[in-house]
Amino acid sequence: MxxxxxxxxxxxxxxxxxxxxxxxxxxxxDDDNLQVxxxxxxxxxxxxxxxxxxxxxxxxxRIVEDA
Ligand code: SF4
Numbered sequence: 318m319x320x321x322x323x324x325x326x327x328x329x330x331x332x333x334x335x336x337x338x339x340x341x342x343x344x345x346x347d348d349d350n351l352q353v354x355x356x357x358x359x360x361x362x363x364x365x366x367x368x369x370x371x372x373x374x375x376x377x378x379r380i381v382e383d384a
Contacts, residue, residue: 319383320358322366324351329377335369342366 322342329351335343336351342362344352358366358380370378 320363320380321356321383322353322358322370322378322380323356324353325375325377325379326351328375329373330375332374334372334374335378338369338372339365343369 331345331349331351333343333345333351336345339362342354342356342365344354346352366380370380
């Protein structure tokens, strides 16, 4: 099953906690906007992405499971 991570940019405050936990997925750009390099959640990165979702103080991240 495939999954992807989504960002609610309306509530993201760009504090980079997600980047700290999953730097291969999340990165703040030079303008302090959160960029998602590749939203695909894989077996390899799922644990890190799940930690990032749980750590986001704004609940701006969620994993969407594709059918
Ligand atoms: S942890 Fe949440 S609020 Fe912080 S940059 Fe990531 S998505 Fe935005």
